[in-house]
Structures are given as C-alpha cells and as structure tokens.
Amino acid sequence: MSGNQTTAVRNFLFFILKSVAYGLALALVILLFLPNVTGISLPSWRSNAEQAEPPPVSYARAVRLAAPAVVNVYTRSRVIDPRGFQPRSIERQELGSGVIMSAKGYILTNHHVVSGADHIEVALQDGRWLEAVLIGQDVISDLAVLYVEADNLPVIPQDTELDPQVGDVVLAIGNPLNLGQTITQGIISANGNNGLSSRGYIDFMRMDAAINKGNSGGALVNTNGTLVGINAAAFQLQNQEIQGIFFAVPYQLAQNIMHKLIKHGRVTRSHLGVSGDAVVNAAGDRLVSTGQKMYGLALTAINPGGPADEADLRVGDVILKIAGEQFSDTRQALNLIAETAPNTELMLTIDRNGQILEVPTIVRELRRG
Amino acid sequence: MKMKLSVLHAAILAATLAVPASSVQAGLPFFTSDKQEMPSLAPMLDKATPAVVHISVEGSREVRQRIPDALRHFFGQRGQGELRQERPFSGLGSGVIIDAAKGYIVTNNHVVQDADKIQIKLKDGRSFAAKKLGADPQSDIALLQIEAKNLVQIPLADSDKLRVGDYAIAVGNPFGLEQTVTSGIVSSLGRSGLNMDGFEDFIQTDAAINSGNSGGALLNLRGELIGINTAILGPSGGNVGIGFSIPSNMMKSLVDQILEFGEVRRGSLGIRGNDVNSELTEALNLDVSRGAFVNEVIPGTAAAEAGLKAGDVIISMNGNRIQSFNELRAKIATLGAGRKAELGILRDGKERKVQVTLQQLTAAPVTANQLHPMLQGATLNNSSQGVEITELASGSIAEQVGLRQGDVIVGVNRQRVTDLSELRQILAGSQGVAALYIRRGKEDLYILLR
Numbered sequence: 001m002s003g004n005q006t007t008a009v010r011n012f013l014f015f016i017l018k019s020v021a022y023g024l025a026l027a028l029v030i031l032l033f034l035p036n037v038t039g040i041s042l043p044s045w046r047s048n049a050e051q052a053e054p055p056p057v058s059y060a061r062a063v064r065l066a067a068p069a070v071v072n073v074y075t076r077s078r079v080i081d082p083r084g085f086q087p088r089s090i091e092r093q094e095l096g097s098g099v100i101m102s103a104k105g106y107i108l109t110n111h112h113v114v115s116g117a118d119h120i121e122v123a124l125q126d127g128r129w130l131e132a133v134l135i136g137q138d139v140i141s142d143l144a145v146l147y148v149e150a151d152n153l154p155v156i157p158q159d160t161e162l163d164p165q166v167g168d169v170v171l172a173i174g175n176p177l178n179l180g181q182t183i184t185q186g187i188i189s190a191n192g193n194n195g196l197s198s199r200g201y202i203d204f205m206r207m208d209a210a211i212n213k214g215n216s217g218g219a220l221v222n223t224n225g226t227l228v229g230i231n232a233a234a235f236q237l238q239n240q241e242i243q244g245i246f247f248a249v250p251y252q253l254a255q256n257i258m259h260k261l262i263k264h265g266r267v268t269r270s271h272l273g274v275s276g277d278a279v280v281n282a283a284g285d286r287l288v289s290t291g292q293k294m295y296g297l298a299l300t301a302i303n304p305g306g307p308a309d310e311a312d313l314r315v316g317d318v319i320l321k322i323a324g325e326q327f328s329d330t331r332q333a334l335n336l337i338a339e340t341a342p343n344t345e346l347m348l349t350i351d352r353n354g355q356i357l358e359v360p361t362i363v364r365e366l367r368r369g
Numbered sequence: 370m371k372m373k374l375s376v377l378h379a380a381i382l383a384a385t386l387a388v389p390a391s392s393v394q395a396g397l398p399f400f401t402s403d404k405q406e407m408p409s410l411a412p413m414l415d416k417a418t419p420a421v422v423h424i425s426v427e428g429s430r431e432v433r434q435r436i437p438d439a440l441r442h443f444f445g446q447r448g449q450g451e452l453r454q455e456r457p458f459s460g461l462g463s464g465v466i467i468d469a470a471k472g473y474i475v476t477n478n479h480v481v482q483d484a485d486k487i488q489i490k491l492k493d494g495r496s497f498a499a500k501k502l503g504a505d506p507q508s509d510i511a512l513l514q515i516e517a518k519n520l521v522q523i524p525l526a527d528s529d530k531l532r533v534g535d536y537a538i539a540v541g542n543p544f545g546l547e548q549t550v551t552s553g554i555v556s557s558l559g560r561s562g563l564n565m566d567g568f569e570d571f572i573q574t575d576a577a578i579n580s581g582n583s584g585g586a587l588l589n590l591r592g593e594l595i596g597i598n599t600a601i602l603g604p605s606g607g608n609v610g611i612g613f614s615i616p617s618n619m620m621k622s623l624v625d626q627i628l629e630f631g632e633v634r635r636g637s638l639g640i641r642g643n644d645v646n647s648e649l650t651e652a653l654n655l656d657v658s659r660g661a662f663v664n665e666v667i668p669g670t671a672a673a674e675a676g677l678k679a680g681d682v683i684i685s686m687n688g689n690r691i692q693s694f695n696e697l698r699a700k701i702a703t704l705g706a707g708r709k710a711e712l713g714i715l716r717d718g719k720e721r722k723v724q725v726t727l728q729q730l731t732a733a734p735v736t737a738n739q740l741h742p743m744l745q746g747a748t749l750n751n752s753s754q755g756v757e758i759t760e761l762a763s764g765s766i767a768e769q770v771g772l773r774q775g776d777v778i779v780g781v782n783r784q785r786v787t788d789l790s791e792l793r794q795i796l797a798g799s800q801g802v803a804a805l806y807i808r809r810g811k812e813d814l815y816i817l818l819r
Contacts, residue, residue: 057590058534062534063534126658128647129647171554177611179557179560179602180557182556184610210575212610243607
C-alpha cells in the first residue's frame with residue numbers, strides 16, 4: 001500500500017517536473033526567436049507588470065556603495081613666492097581627492113596632489129576630519145599612499161579579477177573645485193597599460209567622465225561601484241581647450257603600486273637598456289596578422305653601458321623567453337623586466353641568427369630623467 | 370483522469386512560459402540583446418522636446434562703469450567715479466511649457482530680467498510674444514504666458530525623490546543654436562553657496578549646459594521635468610561638467626505663489642543657525658553629521674510657535690533629508706508664506722516631528738550692495754531702532770569702511786532712518802556720498818560712504 005503511494009507521488013512529481021521543463025524550454029525558444037511575442041500573448045500579465053512601474057535606470061546603487069569611501073584631500077605647504085623681488089615664503093594650499101583602499105586606513109591619491117605638502121588632511125563624507133601621513137609616492141604612475149588612523153572606515157569595493165572593457169560606463173567620484181562630492185558619468189575610452197612598465201599618462205586608461213581640479217586622486221568606478229581606476233588628469237595641449245579626454249590610473253596598476261609603496265616606501269622598476277620590436281613569426285617577419293603568436297622581441301638598439309650591453313646582447317638578437325617565461329606582447333615582456341628586483345640576474349633565452357642561446361643578464365634599476 | 374492531467378499539464382506549462390517572459394519585460398532598456406532595438410532616448414524626447422521653447426529678449430538696462438582715477442578729471446566730480454548709461458541689450462535663453470492649456474512657460478529670471486520684449490519660438494516654428502506674469506530674482510525663476518493653441522507641456526516629477534546617480538537630460542538652446550539635447554547624471558543634490566544672496570537648492574549635473582541653456586529643461590528618463598537649468602561653474606565660462614538646475618518642486622511652489630498672489634511671498638521660519646559640522650557634532654555629542662543647527666529662535670515667529678528651541682538640529686523637511694542650513698533656508702523661503710511643513714528635528718538625542726505654519730518674511734534681508742556699492746558684504750534687516758547689519762562678510766568692502774556686525778543704521782545724511790525702504794530712498798537720492806549715522810552698542814558714530 002505504502003509502496004504504491006510512493007510510486008504515485010514519484011510519478012506525480014516527475015509529471016510536474018516534466019511539465020515545468022517543457023514550459024521553460026518552450027519559453028526559451030519563443031523568446032529567442034520571437035522576442036516581441038510576449039506583449040501579444042500575455043497582455044494581462046504585462047498590464048500588471050506595468051502598474052508596478054519599474055524603477056528608472058540609475059547609478060544610485062553604485063554611488064551608495066562607492067561614494068562614502070572617496071575622501072577630500074587638503075594639503076598645506078610653504079613655498080617661495082615666485083612673484084615679487086624679495087624671496088618670501090607663503091603658504092600654499094592644494095586640493096584633491098583620495099580613495100580608501102583598506103579598513104586599515106590606507107588611502108590612494110595622486111602624487112601631484114600631495115607632493116611637497118607639509119601637512120595633509122582628509123575629510124570623510126560622514127564629516128570626520130583626519131590627519132594623514134604620507135607612506136610613499138611614485139612619480140611615474142602619479143600615485144601616493146596616505147595612512148590615517150580611524151575606526152569604521154568605508155572601503156571602496158574592489159575586484160582583483162576586474163576586466164574593464166572599452167565602452168563600459170564609468171562614474172568619476174571626487175571633489176571638483178571644492179564644491180563637495182560630485183559624481184560624473186562617462187565611458188572608458190581606451191584601456192591603459194596595467195603593468196609596471198606603464199610610462200605614465202600616455203599609458204593610462206582614458207575616459208570621458210568630466211573631472212576638474214580637485215577630482216585628482218578620486219575614484220573611477222563601474223556601474224557596480226567597483227573601483228576601475230584613480231582619476232588623475234585632463235588631457236591638455238597648449239592654447240587649446242580640450243574636453244572629454246581624461247586620464248585615470250588603471251586599478252590593477254594602482255593596487256600593485258600601492259602594495260609596493262606600503263612594503264618598501266618606494267617603487268623600483270628594472271630595465272635592460274634596449275629598444276625592440278615585436279617579431280610575429282620565426283622567419284623574422286614583423287607584419288602583424290591576427291592569429292599569429294608573438295615569437296619574440298627583436299633588439300633594434302642597445303644602450304652603451306646598459307645591462308644588455310654588459311651581458312653582451314647584440315642588435316638583431318631576438319629575446320624569446322625571460323627567466324623561462326614566454327610573453328604574448330611587448331608590454332608583457334617589459335612588465336616582466338620592470339617587476340624584477342634591480343641587480344637580479346635574469347636568464348634570457350635568445351635567438352641569435354637561428355642559434356638559441358641562454359644569456360644571463362643583470363637588470364638595473366631604471367632611474368627617471 | 371487522463372483529461373484532467375492534460376489540463377493540469379497545460380496550466381503548468383503556461384505558467385512556466387509566463388514567468389521568464391515577464392522577467393524579460395522588467396529588464397532595463399540598457400541591457401538588450403541583438404534582437405531588440407538599440408537603447409535610445411528618442412521616444413521619450415519626441416514627447417518632451419516640443420515643450421521646450423526658445424526665448425529671445427530685447428530691452429535696456431543701466432550699465433555702471435567705474436572710471437579710472439586718471440580719467441576722472443574729464444568727467445567731473447558728479448559721476449563719483451562711476452559712469453551710468455542706459456544701454457540696449459538683447460539676449461537668448463530657453464523656457465519650459467508647464468501648462469499647455471493656459472500657455473504658462475517657466476524660465477530663469479536672469480533670462481527675462483529688464484526685458485521690454487519677450488519673444489517665444491516653439492519647436493514647430495511658431496512664434497509668440499510673451500507676457501511676464503511674475504518673477505523671483507533671488508531664486509531666479511520667472512513665469513511667462515503666451516496665447517497659443519496646440520501646445521505641449523512637460524509633466525513635473527517629484528524632485529525630492531531624485532538620487533545621486535539618476536540619469537538627467539538637458540534640453541535647451543545653447544549659444545542660440547537649434548534645440549539641443551545633452552545627457553548626464555545627477556552629480557549631487559542640495560547644492561548652494563554660488564550666490565550668497567540667493568535661495569539655492571540646486572541639482573548638480575554633468576549634462577552639458579552652456580550659455581543659452583538657461584531656463585531650459587532637465588528631464589528624467591520618463592520625460593518628466595526634474596529641474597530648470599540655471600547656472601554652470603567653469604574656469605573659462607564653458608561647460609566643464611558642472612551645471613546647476615533648480616529642482617522642479619521648488620519651481621512649482623514659486624510658480625503657484627506667482628499665480629495666486631502675482632508675486633512670491635517668501636516663507637519665514639524665524640531661526641538663525643548654521644550647518645552641522647564635525648566640531649559641533651563633537652561638542653554637543655550629536656548623532657548626525659548633516660543638517661541645520663538652530664542657534665537662535667526669534668520670538669513671535671513660526672519657529673517659536675511650533676516650539677523649536679536653540680540647540681535643535683533640523684534633519685528633515687516633509688520627509689526629505691536636510692543636508693545643510695542653506696538648503697533648509699532655500700526650501701523654507703520658496704515653499705511660501707502660509708504653507709505648512711513638517712520638520713524632523715533632533716533634540717537631546719531623540720528624533721521628533723514638528724508641524725510649522727510658515728509666516729511671511731516681512732522684510733527680506735537685503736544685501737546692501739544693491740543700496741550702495743560700499744556696503745557690499747553686509748546683510749541688512751529691519752530692527753526696532755533702524756536698520757541692523759545682521760551679517761557681515763569678513764574682508765568685505767563694508768567691513769573695510771568700518772562697519773561691524775550688529776551696527777544699527779539710524780540715520781543717513783542727517784535724516785532719520787527707521788526701516789530699509791527709507792534707507793533705500795535716501796541712498797538713491799544721495800548721489801553716491803552718504804554719511805551713515807550708526808549706533809554701535811552704547812556709542813554713536815558716523816561712517817562716510819563715497
């Protein structure tokens with residue numbers, strides 16, 4: 001009796017599951033091929049849905065998540081007045097923004113906001129004013145790390161796997177012209193160089209969300225409120241008014257630099273002292289065609305006295321691997337070298353006139369200027 | 370049994386069919402597949418843009434020019450260092466039809482100020498002369514009327530429901546170009562402090578607003594009016610993504626007053642105060658970091674009647690959060706005399722609600738540079754003895770000539786002054802030079818204005 005019952009229940013459940021599965025499959029097919037049919041076939045359902053009006057599209061959620069973690073940065077410094085005949089020391093105040101990166105109190109901002117400052121203060125959106133200590137700064141990436149001591153700090157949402165695309169909607173959060181916190185909207189116009197070999201502004205991410213003086217060091221977030229970059233500057237050319245081209249330090253680079261600054265107080269980049277071109281195939285043909293993998297980096301110039309010169313590398317050599325690692329583009333190769341600690345021996349695998357050689361090379365720190 | 374089962378089968382199938390279909394309907398226009406139409410504002414704009422009009426004005430206004438000291442000799446002494454001239458001017462702007470049947474058009478006061486002739490051009494090409502029904506310079510709103518048939522109006526949105534991050538679309542005639550639509554988001558709310566005399570509670574937006582956009586519409590994605598575009602902030606005078614718009618709710622209450630009384634009857638609460646800041650929060654152990662702090666309740670006013678006390682923090686008005694004292698000030702002033710408002714206040718750590726009925730602001734505080742250029746930076750108010758300087762900006766011209774906060778002007782040029790209108794009259798006829806007879810505490814003194 002009870003066995004019969006179980007079978008009946010099982011049959012019934014199976015029957016319902018089957019119906020649901022058919023229904024879902026049919027719905028999927030209809031939606032795929034006749035996307036407009038829903039309005040016609042289900043008028044009663046639609047009118048119900050319309051009565052409860054859908055909320056208008058808004059980035060309010062992203063703002064709510066990210067905005068509290070963006071702070072106003074105020075700096076004071078004493079400088080020599082360039083005007084006037086007598087050298088005179090005057091107080092200069094600078095304005096910027098910053099992003100709280102961790103609950104421990106580390107804040108990312110721009111190097112140019114805090115450079116030369118004697119005194120740095122940050123204002124949180126909840127009204128708190130905190131004195132900040134400069135932990136370290138890096139001129140090339142225009143970044144600086146500040147530290148504040150406080151509890152209950154709002155932290156910007158972050159995603160280390162973030163893969164921003166050109167065309168993504170982004171929001172810039174900061175304190176332009178000291179108006180108070182302001183959100184502006186745009187899209188990613190060009191992705192930057194995420195790696196340590198980034199040469200500064202020309203390699204930064206570009207976007208068109210309006211930023212002004214005071215936005216520097218503020219957050220660029222996506223529509224989930226996740227940090228995409230640190231707003232840095234507007235593109236400027238002498239005597240020309242340019243709008244809609246702004247630079248931001250890509251998030252991957254920014255957090256890489258931040259960790260280095262917290263750990264060592266400064267950022268070191270190594271170099272080989274070479275110029276090179278990407279070689280796409282083993283025949284040495286440099287024509288880039290899609291689908292072809294990069295073969296190596298052909299050296300076109302070698303700085304006399306540089307690390308490559310010391311290791312006796314020659315013009316025409318093609319670097320195939322760096323410390324056993326292959327690379328898929330020039331940028332990756334440069335990043336591999338830049339990330340290596342200075343004065344470390346790197347084993348380079350090269351192709352010299354068809355002969356594969358291993359050349360030990362000691363990389364040196366790249367000095368700016 | 371077989372029959373019953375197949376009916377059940379069909380019902381479940383239909384139900385499961387309906388569920389995914391409806392969830393697609395609720396999707397946002399920005400997440401579309403290839404099969405659907407491209408997301409576009411065009412359908413909404415088709416309905417809304419005919420309600421945004423082009424305004425051109427002509428008139429003449431007095432232009433004052435300072436004469437350089439070196440040239441003053443040639444103009445004699447009567448000019449007092451100033452050259453006054455009536456100069457004809459023409460201007461361009463935008464406006465929004467808010468009532469199609471009656472032909473009501475809202476614009477900025479600064480678009481139509483001093484205009485003798487106001488011409489409205491509709492998007493369909495028709496052109497009409499407009500009549501000015503009323504204006505409020507301090508909040509920069511003016512109401513016009515045209516007589517025309519087949520107009521299109523824009524419905525008003527509840528601007529108190531706006532959130533930072535909402536889409537905002539500006540429609541207007543920048544630089545006198547044909548109607549232009551720009552898009553952005555709400556960058557911030559409750560902005561004030563651009564013009565100290567004004568009543569400001571701006572929506573800030575990064576939708577590009579330029580000269581000529583003034584008076585035009587700021588819309589939400591439904592095509593409803595959320596604001597009247599009014600001002601921008603930019604180092605070079607062009608747009609840098611910082612524009613300001615008067616919220617539709619504030620505009621509506623001003624327009625209602627103009628229609629009812631022919632003028633704006635400013636509401637008055639009767640408090641003095643300032644923003645809640647971190648020092649205040651610490652000193653008084655407050656739980657909030659935003660709001661309007663009440664320093665003083667003036668006896669006999671709406672605030673006193675409602676039982677407000679010094680030390681209260683006003684954190685909301687009619688259910689909407691108040692961020693700053695200026696925001697409260699603008700909302701009270703523009704809501705209008707006689708209107709009721711519910712204030713949320715914080716007293717001794719407890720929240721409570723207070724009903725107030727706003728009184729009419731009898732003598733609006735006057736910023737004094739309208740009376741005399743040397744009084745710039747002083748705010749004047751009627752007092753029992755004469756005209757009191759209730760506020761004085763530090764470093765201002767008025768402070769430099771020797772005026773102090775709390776000074777009471779009791780006479781000018783040997784004539785007794787009892788209120789602002791008398792002061793205005795005498796100064797207007799004084800040809801620039803005026804000797805102010807001041808009572809400061811127990812002493813009396815003269816201060817000369819040139």
